Amino acid sequence: MSNIKNLKEFAQLAGVSTATISRALSGTGRVSEETRERVAALAERLGYQPNATARNLRTQRTMTIGVLVPLGHEAAQHLSDPFFNTMTGFLADALSDHGYDLLLSRVLPKGDRWLDRYIGSGKVDGIIVIGQSTEFAVIETVSRRYLPMVVWGGQVSGQNHCSVGSDNRKGGALAIRHLIERGCRRIAFAGPTQGPEFGERLQGVKQVLRETGLSETLIELPSHFEPGAAFEDIRAQLEGIAAMPDGIVAGSDVTAIGVLRALQALDIDVPGQVKVIGYDGLPVGAQVSPPLTTIDQQLRHGAGMIVDLLLRRLAGETTESRMIEPILIVRAST
Amino acid sequence: MSNIKNLKEFAQLAGVSTATISRALSGTGRVSEETRERVAALAERLGYQPNATARNLRTQRTMTIGVLVPLGHEAAQHLSDPFFNTMTGFLADALSDHGYDLLLSRVLPKGDRWLDRYIGSGKVDGIIVIGQSTEFAVIETVSRRYLPMVVWGGQVSGQNHCSVGSDNRKGGALAIRHLIERGCRRIAFAGPTQGPEFGERLQGVKQVLRETGLSETLIELPSHFEPGAAFEDIRAQLEGIAAMPDGIVAGSDVTAIGVLRALQALDIDVPGQVKVIGYDGLPVGAQVSPPLTTIDQQLRHGAGMIVDLLLRRLAGETTESRMIEPILIVRAST
DNA sequence: TTGAAAGCGTTACCAC
DNA sequence: GTGGTAACGCTTTCAA
Numbered sequence: 001m002s003n004i005k006n007l008k009e010f011a012q013l014a015g016v017s018t019a020t021i022s023r024a025l026s027g028t029g030r031v032s033e034e035t036r037e038r039v040a041a042l043a044e045r046l047g048y049q050p051n052a053t054a055r056n057l058r059t060q061r062t063m064t065i066g067v068l069v070p071l072g073h074e075a076a077q078h079l080s081d082p083f084f085n086t087m088t089g090f091l092a093d094a095l096s097d098h099g100y101d102l103l104l105s106r107v108l109p110k111g112d113r114w115l116d117r118y119i120g121s122g123k124v125d126g127i128i129v130i131g132q133s134t135e136f137a138v139i140e141t142v143s144r145r146y147l148p149m150v151v152w153g154g155q156v157s158g159q160n161h162c163s164v165g166s167d168n169r170k171g172g173a174l175a176i177r178h179l180i181e182r183g184c185r186r187i188a189f190a191g192p193t194q195g196p197e198f199g200e201r202l203q204g205v206k207q208v209l210r211e212t213g214l215s216e217t218l219i220e221l222p223s224h225f226e227p228g229a230a231f232e233d234i235r236a237q238l239e240g241i242a243a244m245p246d247g248i249v250a251g252s253d254v255t256a257i258g259v260l261r262a263l264q265a266l267d268i269d270v271p272g273q274v275k276v277i278g279y280d281g282l283p284v285g286a287q288v289s290p291p292l293t294t295i296d297q298q299l300r301h302g303a304g305m306i307v308d309l310l311l312r313r314l315a316g317e318t319t320e321s322r323m324i325e326p327i328l329i330v331r332a333s334t
Numbered sequence: 335m336s337n338i339k340n341l342k343e344f345a346q347l348a349g350v351s352t353a354t355i356s357r358a359l360s361g362t363g364r365v366s367e368e369t370r371e372r373v374a375a376l377a378e379r380l381g382y383q384p385n386a387t388a389r390n391l392r393t394q395r396t397m398t399i400g401v402l403v404p405l406g407h408e409a410a411q412h413l414s415d416p417f418f419n420t421m422t423g424f425l426a427d428a429l430s431d432h433g434y435d436l437l438l439s440r441v442l443p444k445g446d447r448w449l450d451r452y453i454g455s456g457k458v459d460g461i462i463v464i465g466q467s468t469e470f471a472v473i474e475t476v477s478r479r480y481l482p483m484v485v486w487g488g489q490v491s492g493q494n495h496c497s498v499g500s501d502n503r504k505g506g507a508l509a510i511r512h513l514i515e516r517g518c519r520r521i522a523f524a525g526p527t528q529g530p531e532f533g534e535r536l537q538g539v540k541q542v543l544r545e546t547g548l549s550e551t552l553i554e555l556p557s558h559f560e561p562g563a564a565f566e567d568i569r570a571q572l573e574g575i576a577a578m579p580d581g582i583v584a585g586s587d588v589t590a591i592g593v594l595r596a597l598q599a600l601d602i603d604v605p606g607q608v609k610v611i612g613y614d615g616l617p618v619g620a621q622v623s624p625p626l627t628t629i630d631q632q633l634r635h636g637a638g639m640i641v642d643l644l645l646r647r648l649a650g651e652t653t654e655s656r657m658i659e660p661i662l663i664v665r666a667s668t
Numbered sequence: 669t670t671g672a673a674a675g676c677g678t679t680a681c682c683a684c
Numbered sequence: 685g686t687g688g689t690a691a692c693g694c695t696t697t698c699a700a
Contacts, residue, residue, distance in 0.1 A: 006693055017671045022695055029696080032669060049454035053390045054693035057676050062387060064437070082618065085419030092438050101457070103398070104426050104436045120383035122677095123435070227621050257621050264623045284416065287561050287591050288622050289598045340677055351687045356679055363680080366685060388677030391692050456693095 004048045014042055025050065064101040065310065066124035067091055070109045072133045072225070081226075082254060082284050087130055087152065090303035098311060100125075109135050115142045126310050128152070132163075133195055147318075150310045152302065154196035155321045162313065163321045164306045166297040168197050171326030172204025175249045175277045175295050180212060182275055182334050184247025188219040190234055190259050191251020198251045201279060205249055219245055223255060230258035235265055246274055247334075253278040253285045256292055260333065275334040281327075290332035298324055338382045348376055359384065398435040399644065400458035401425055404443045406467045406559070415560075416588060416618050421464055421486065424637035432645060434459075443469050449476045460644050462486070466497075467529055481652075484644045486636065488530035489655045496647065497655045498640045500631040502531050505660030506538025509583045509611045509629050514546060516609055516668050518581025522553035524568055524593050525585020532585040535613060539583055553579050557589060564592035572596055580608055581668075587612040587619045590626055594667065609668040615661075624666035632658050 004010045011018040016035065023029035024039035031039075042048075056062045069084050092102045103124055107114050115138055119127065126148030132139055139151055143161035151163040179187060189205055192198050202220075209215040219241075223233035234255075238244070250256035256278030263270050270276055270290055278285055281296030302324050309319045338344045345352040350369065357363035358373035365373075377383075390396045403418050426436045437458055441448055449472055453461065460482030466473055473485055477495035485497040513521060523539055526532050536554075543549040553575075557567035568589075572578070584590035590612030597604050604610055604624055612619055615630030636658050643653045 007695095008693080018694080019671060019673095019696080020669085023670090026695080030669060035669080047450060047454060049451065049456075050695095051456045051693055053387060053396060053456055054676090055695075056387045057391050057678085058693080058695045060676070082416065082419075085416070085423060088422070088438070089419060089440075092440050096440065102438045104422070104438050106423075106426055106430065116381060117383065120381060122383075122385045122387055227617065231621070254621075261621065261623055261625075283561065284618060287565070287588075287595065289595055291595075341679095342677080352678080353680080353688075354686055357686090360679085364685060369685080384679095385677050388692090389679075391676085391694090392678045392680085394692070 004046050007050060010043070010046070010048050013046070014039055022050070061125050062123060063099060064103050064124045065095055065307075066103045066105060066118060066127045068115075068118065068127060068129045069104075069106045070114075070129065070131065070133055070135050071106055082282050083252065083280060084130055086282055087299055087303060090300045091128060091307065093300075094303045094307040098307060100307075109138065112138050112141070115139065115146075119146055126150075126314050128306055128310060131195075132197075136196065148310060148313045150306050150313065150319075152306060154200055155323065156196060159321065161321075162309060162319050164302055164309065164324065165197065166295075166302070166324040166326045168200035168326075169204035169207070171279060171295040171297070172201035172249070173208045174204075174326055174328050175201075175279065176205045176208045178293070178328055178330070178334060179247035179249065179275055179277060180208070180214070182247070182271075184245075184275055185214065186217050186219070186243060186245045186247070187214065188221050188245035188248045189251070190221040190223055190248055191230075191255040192225045193220075193222045201249075201251055221248070223258065225254075227254050227258055230255050231261050234259050235262035238262055238266060238268075244268065244274065248274060248276045250276065250278045253280040253282045253292060253294055256285070256294065256333075257288055260288060260290075260292070271332065271334050277334055281329060286331065293331045293334040294329050296327040296329050298327065338380050341384060344377070344380070344382050347380070348373055356384070395459050396435075396457060397433060398437050398458050399429055399641075400437045400439060400452060400461045402449075402452065402461060402463045403438075403440045404448075404463065404465065404467055404469050405440055416616050417586065417614060418464055420616055421633055421637060424634045425462060425641065427634075428637045428641040432641060434641075443472065446472050446475070449473065449480075453480050460484075460648050462640055462644060465529075465531075470530065482644060482647045484640045484647065484653075486640060488534055489657065490530060493655065495655075496643060496653050498636055498643065498658065499531065500629075500636070500658040500660045502534035502660075503538035503541070505613060505629040505631070506535035506583070507542045508538075508660055508662050509535075509613065510539045510542045512627070512662055512664070512668060513581035513583065513609055513611060514542070514548070516581070516605075518579075518609055519548065520551050520553070520577060520579045520581070521548065522555050522579035522582045523585070524555040524557055524582055525564075525589040526559045527554075527556045535583075535585055555582070557592065559588075561588050561592055564589050565595050568593050569596035569599055572600060572602075578602065578608065582608060582610045584610065584612045587614040587616045587626060587628055590619070590628065590667075591622055594622060594624075594626070605666065605668050611668055615663060620665065627665045627668040628663050630661040630663050632661065 007018045011021050024031045024036045095102050129151045132153040153163050153165050155163050221237050223230040278292045278294035285292035285294050341352045345355050358365045358370040429436050463485045466487040487497050487499050489497050555571050557564040584593050612626045612628035619626035619628050
């Protein structure tokens with residue numbers, strides 16, 4: 001920490017003008033090699049650092065990206081959700097690789113102005129939204145006039161905003177094909193029914209079932225988003241079921257973990273009696289027992305892509321949405 | 335989003351001075367009720383919002399708190415670590431309750447200046463460090479001259495910096511007593527051996543074993559921090575063990591999950607043959623099978639406390655470190 | 669290569 | 685109760 005409080009003071013000590021110091025420290029503009037070295041050494045010795053706020057005001061950029069996690073109806077739902085937390089971590093890494101800071105905000109979307117309010121404050125240069133959930137319309141509207149925004153989530157035709165997410169339909173198809181290959185014939189789909197992403201995954205499953213002539217057998221097991229509630233939902237439904245499925249596609253890894261617990265509670269062996277496959281590729285999936293077979297969305301890669309696209313939009317480019325290739329990861333639950 | 339770009343423009347449209355607008359909008363200073371309403375309505379209609387950077391510069395505060403996650407030797411260790419992610423989430427909530435934003439930074443501590451650099455930039459009003467890990471000395475030094483900093487972690491006697499964390503020794507004692515009550519007699523302690531927190535937990539365990547006359551039986555199972563590596567470490571050690579323990583205290587929930595997997599891999603029944611207890615109280619502990627008995631550090635409560643202390647330091651108070659009461663949560667793994 | 673000075677968009681002091 | 689205006693600490697023209 002420095003005892004010098006601003007550039008002016010530092011310039012006096014260095015015996016040059018503030019302009020020269022600024023140039024020397026930022027590396028921009030012409031300064032003699034000698035001065036630059038002298039200034040740099042002095043700054044290091046005194047621990048001087050230019051004030052970021054003042055610089056931001058002058059340069060009209062903050063070098064900060066806002067990451068927004070819209071909390072859905074279930075207000076408490078995301079607090080400890082492994083998906084959002086994991087994604088945030090990856091984004092933090094990707095952003096800091098490019099010299100950007102990450103301003104984290106969890107917002108309860110209220111009305112249709114929450115995004116505008118956030119943007120208007122000028123605290124950030126750009127925005128990343130994790131998950132469209134119920135806010136698809138708001139995001140879509142804002143995207144028409146605010147460019148530096150990239151969203152993690154699904155992609156629908158005609159969509160204006162730039163999103164990154166896995167090919168959910170393909171991923172769903174991948175999951176169900178794997179179960180069929182493993183010999184499953186009575187298939188269930190477990191998970192939330194809301195949100196564009198889950199819907200697409202289910203569509204992928206249905207399509208393959210139709211092609212295979214198994215569509216009659218599909219059992220739907222709707223559940224809440226939140227882990228604890230999901231477990232209860234699934235257990236209640238499986239408990240009273242006429243014929244137990246022999247394979248379950250879960251809409252997310254979190255749901256899949258709930259499914260595993262529910263089956264465990266009912267004393268049903270996985271993968272012996274029922275096989276289970278998740279969706280996301282969260283690290284935690286490898287840590288449960290049995291380790292979870294899943295469709296990997298390559299979140300780290302996705303985070304890198306989001307940041308890359310955002311930086312390009314910041315630079316004035318227009319960018320298209322991107323699909324990430326879903327990858328089957330086979331572990332012990334199938 | 336607004337088409338108005340600054341206060342001056344807005345003031346012209348409103349037909350009053352910038353000073354009046356500022357007062358009307360911020361609620362500070364005397365303004366007639368009539369003007370305030372008129373200005374507020376116009377601001378709402380035009381979507382005008384004062385620029386945060388300019389305000390920050392003028393007021394000399396950013397209303398932003400930096401949350402630092404120092405990455406230890408194992409650079410990749412925290413990327414997806416549920417503990418850090420969960421803590422960050424709780425902090426985000428607590429901070430936003432008080433109108434503060436959260437600037438998230440993962441830092442690779444390099445040398446002893448990383449904290450100074452962060453502080454010197456003036457991007458934040460205060461700092462929260464999650465975990466002291468190997469940086470205890472640096473934190474301690476900085477705390478002597480930089481006051482608005484609160485650390486999640488252990489507390490040692492004579493420590494200068496303000497920390498919040500559970501009473502690790504007591505928590506360790508709580509864990510081992512529970513295992514003994516459940517009939518365990520050959521006890522093992524699994525987990526990382528580095529860091530002040532794990533050490534204290536182990537001491538708590540040892541002390542109770544001494545008091546009970548069981549101290550001869552303690553088996554130590556050191557492991558890495560990172561989940562995957564921890565699993566391997568534990569499995570390797572249990573595989574070749576002369577006499578299997580009948581109770582295992584894990585240094586953290588993440589370690590405990592690794593222990594559960596290792597036992598599963600060796601076909602050992604939990605809690606039938608071996609009982610396992612974790613430490614942290616992470617939500618994910620309730621989702622594994624069998625659901626994990628653990629010592630709850632009340633992270634949400636802890637996060638609230640950290641923020642509370644930080645705000646008081648920001649206001650000039652001096653604050654003492656706080657211990658959180660560890661609570662035993664019994665689930666199915668014991 | 670360097671320095672003087674004009675902003676960046678607010679807030680807060682001081683008059684009126 | 686309201687308006688003028690000087691900061692806040694920096695970057696970046698423009699001149700020298």
